[in-house]
Amino acid sequence: MISVTLPDGSKNEYSAGITAAEIVTDIEGRKHDCVAAEIDGLEMDMATIIDSDCTVIPISGFSDEGMHILRHSAAHLLAQAITTLYPDAKPTIGPAIDRGFYYDFANLDGFGEGDLKTVQKKMHELARRNIDVERVECTEAELSEMFATNPYKMEIINDKLEDGAGSTIYRQGDWYDLCLGPHVSCTAKLMHVRLTSVSSAFWRGDQSREQLTRIYGLVEPTKDALKQTMTAMEEAKRRDHRKLGKDLQLFHVDEEVGQGLILWTPRGATIRTCLQNFISEHLTRQGYDQVYTPHIGKLDLYRTSGHFPYYQDSQYPPLVEKDMMSKLADDGCTCGELANMMAAGDIEGYMLKPMNCPHHIKIYSSQARSYRDLPLRLAEFGTVYRWEQSGEISGLTRVRGFTQDDAHLFVTEDQIADEVLGCIELVEVIFEALGMSDYRVRVGLRDQDSSKYVGDSDKWDRAEDACRKAATSLGVNWSEEPGEAAFYGPKIDFVVKDVIGREWQLGTVQVDYNLPQRFDLQYKGSDGEMHRPVMIHRAPFGSMERFCGVLIEHFAGRFPTWLAPTQVHVLTISEKQVEYGREVAAVLKDAGVRVELDDGDDTIGKKIRMHRKFQPAYMLILGDDEATQRTVSIRARNGDQKAGIGLDEFLKELKGEIDSKAATPSLVPSQD
């Protein structure tokens, strides 16, 4: 007999040789949802035979660990289906990921989205056959023989296995894969799979290696869970800022203007302006000075900063000076020669600024600075241009021209902690106002044994400590990320979760010891000596483009009243109220409300339908009753109504809601 410790701490006696599955059934009952078990802290298969004392904790298919196992097993099922349908395809690797799983195949060229249905059908068929999944220990020789025809598996065997050591395979039916496991005990657990997309990937993520076909899928423990996941995906699609941006006419990207270059249309520009003003108010309160700098700068500036030519690949090509250009053209200069000459500094020219720091630094150094001037906080909604790879560009979140909510703080060593804290407070205020309370912070630290960092190590210790303290002060989740610091200093990243649980990386706060050195920045200390300031870069919301994109999805286009592109739409019922309608609209407009009037001759039902798509906070319906009593009838976004409200009263409440930046419109009480 052996003694097994259960999750609740109690001990049960079993005869040796019992399987994990039998123990789990004993603990959870016959109808459990477990897919594996943790035995003495190690995740193991259900079929594991137990013949000595140990602790057993069942792993539910709904837990993170259980989902991981389900996904991994589903990847195997996918590979089995693919190799059945496409015998030439070579499975390479197929892990579980945060949202499902994928498997990469070689020799599957030409496979497209249209082929997914057949493969999924095959997977269901294999799942329904309920094939046992079996773990088999193999020697290196056996493995080499089994995977002889698959160079990818052989590469893993040769790289990952120590000489002479064996490993395990998982076998289901006549198919098997090199794998450490654990896996579900049988394919029936994998009924609820859905293949989602096809893409390509490089073998081992290396661009110089073979291109593989990657197939993505989802798996859930139950039918309902799969349905829920699919619903969530549809919801995400419905909120997609690219779709809403078009529907609500917020922005436009034009082929002829260029990829990733945003044209803010009036309605979107309004949102951006409101946000910018809101942030500006807080900057002023926090002692920032706002500045303006041009969109270009000389190449030499970026040679000093180190951005050129080092980051040449991710920048727009430089603007070469006119005379030089024609001279080069006359000389028949090739592009390669041109690039070399620019890198070497033989050619002068200008660059679209890829960041604002060098310009701000020049403002700092335009005057002799003393410790009394510090901290100097220079803020700018600065537009920068970066040459993102074409495949990477998407909507408002990945673009080639964007405006950062940027600022650079020039501080003394002693001021770092307070100033980092100040940056973080700003984020707190803005997120709070937008109802984005669910966010976390990543503190990027250096990894100790690397010598790639500038600045001495006790300075780093203090700066890192300042970042940690600032993060702690927020009272939100934060994590240390060793090795994530930039070479020039530690940083703090903000990651927000929107209302449907997706995470978005927004801005950062970065301490920088490097640029002050490169530009030889100085200030005179109280001791009369010259000292070097430290810079803090901060763009808490990243860019206005991305932040607006995230907000569009966060609010699903239904912005709080203070941000709504049009706050009130005035709709008249018939021609008789045109005059009153114009008067109401004028009163609101004079009071600074963003209002739109529809006094056309459509029916009221149709007007409501048409104006709804712009998601104003309120619609005012004006008929005879309202016109004679000089009132308004308010219609909220969800259709709730409140009639007979005096115009003055409505305006007063509306202004209150706008000025307080209320997170949701609430002038019409809910009727349910």
Next chain:
RNA sequence: GCCACCGUGGCUUAGAGGUAUAGCACCUCAUUGGUAAUGAGGAGGUCGCGAGUUCAAAUCUCGCCGGUGGCUCCA
């Protein structure tokens, strides 16, 4: 940049070798209507761009541009 898929009037969309559907939006006229589409009429597209095959191309082939999903990278 790479792979797969996609590209028809402002939007959604039919059409798979014989120069193009329909709905919404738009314009005109009639209607003066109470909270998610009043009726009738009209205008608008050489089917992303360029080349090729063909008597004939939105439809087939190639190249380019743009989009979507991923990969890769991110100061």
